[in-house]
Amino acid sequence: MGFxxxxxxxxxxxxxxxxxxxxSPDGYLRRMVEKAGAxxxxxERSF
Known part of the structure; x- marks a missing residue:
């Protein structure tokens, strides 16, 4: 993930x-990192 x-x-x-x-913000962020890795x-869909 870039800065x-x-x-x-x-x-x-x-x-x-x-x-x-x-x-659960930590779980939400963890899932985002997993998705980024994949x-x-x-x-952009979330904003």
Whole structure:
């Protein structure tokens, strides 16, 4: 994951957790890292 992608992912996790949309931010971030490793992470869909 590049620096910009990692920063965007962290910001997304923070926003979703703050809004009550994500109960487990560490699990959500872990899944994002797994998807990125598999080439299946599409952050642009989440913003």
């Amino acid at each position: 910009q992608v990692a920063t965007a992912a962290f910001a997304l996790v923070f926003r979703k957790h703050s809004a009550g949309e994500v109960a 080439g299946k992470l599409h952050l």
